[in-house]
Amino acid sequence: MARPDLNLLVTLDVLLDEGNVTRAGERLSLSPSAMSRALARLRRATGDPLLVRAGRGLVPTPRALELRDRVRELVRGAEEVLSPARPSEPATMTRTFVLRGGDGFVEAFGPGLVAEVGRVAPGVRLRFLRRSTKDFEPLRDDVDLEIAVVEDVPPPDVVGRPLFTDRFVGVVREEHPLACPVTVEGYASARHVHASRRGSVDGLVDFALRPTGHRRAVVTVVDGFTAALALARASDLVATVPERHTAPARAGMRTFPLPFPAPEVTVSLLWHARVDVDPAHRWLRELVADACS
Structure with missing residues (x-):
């Protein structure tokens, strides 16, 4: 069975709206002869004359009257499907977003982000996951956004933008014997805790x-900055951590600039190409960027 020409639905909608072949042709930018051929095709497809002569004009048949509202609804629905998605209204949005971040992201930026979402979009739920691996596969599955330091070039289907640059600082407990200002000699001679997911004893610092x-002298290795700070708070170990990411966890501790050029890292926002043009996702990306700025 031959598939119907769905373009005829638009022609039929305009014809039934105008009730006049000439005016319908003008709206569709079709010549009178092309419009007459289209009407003939519609009559064959529906098995009904649709519009019949009455004096100088045309009147719709009962079948045409029956179809008019249905055709209009179909055409409007098709126009909506084939149009860009409308911007979402945060106040009426109901959706769960999954965010994956590195060590300290929730502590540093989560409270402000959750508060703002609750204020402007009470129907939105945020689900935070710890970034325990560097692969991008979760973005292809159920993770909406990832906040991370990108060490390798992302695959073509992963989109990103830089959020901010973070600088490493030294941190000790308030009563730590390390003299201030901290010198290179004093820093190097102290006992250190190093944060590494892979368990290595050295890194950017x-x-x-x-x-x-x-x-x-690295005497202890842990898998994250939060754990490094917890050990430094309870001992004479020195933790060297990114400043912005660890601000809440460093409360009540002594933070000092490194006595040598401090390494910096760029924290980026990453998402999958499948959600790149989604208005709701775009809204969330801007919200996260504002929270981290």
């Missing part, structure tokens, strides 16, 4: 320290 001719 050690590479930045190397040109000074010193090495730090």
Whole structure:
């Protein structure tokens, strides 16, 4: 069975609205002869004359009257489907967004983000996940946004934008014997806790320290900055952590600038191409960017 020409629905909608072949042709930018051929095709497709002569004009048949509202609804529905999505109204939005962030993201930026979402979009729920791996597969599945330091070039289907640059600082407990201002010698001679998901004993800080001719003594390795700060708070260990990401966790501790050029990292916002033009997702991205700015 041949598939119907759905373009005829638009023609039929205009014809039934105008009740006049010439005016319908003008609206559709069709010549009178092309419009007459279209009406003939519609009559064959529906098995009904649709419009019949009455004096100088045309009147719709009962079948045409029966179809008029249905055709109009179909055409309007098709126009909506084939149009860009309308911007979502946050106040009426009902949706759950999944965000995956590195160590300290929720503590540093979660409260402000949750408060703003609650204020402007009470029907939106945020679900935070810890970023325990560097792969991008979760973005292809159920993660809406990822906040991370990107070490490798993302795949083509992952979109991103930089959020901010974070600088490493040193942190000790308030009563720590490390003298202020902290010198390179004092920093290097202290006992250090190092944060590494992979369990390595050196990282960006050690590479930045190397040109000074010193090495730090890493005596403890943990899997995140929050754990490093917890150990430093309860001992004489020195933790070296990104400043902005760890602001809440450093409360009540002594923070000092590193006595050598501090390494910096760029924190980026990442999402999958499937949601790039989604208005609700775009709204969330701007909200996260504002919360982190």
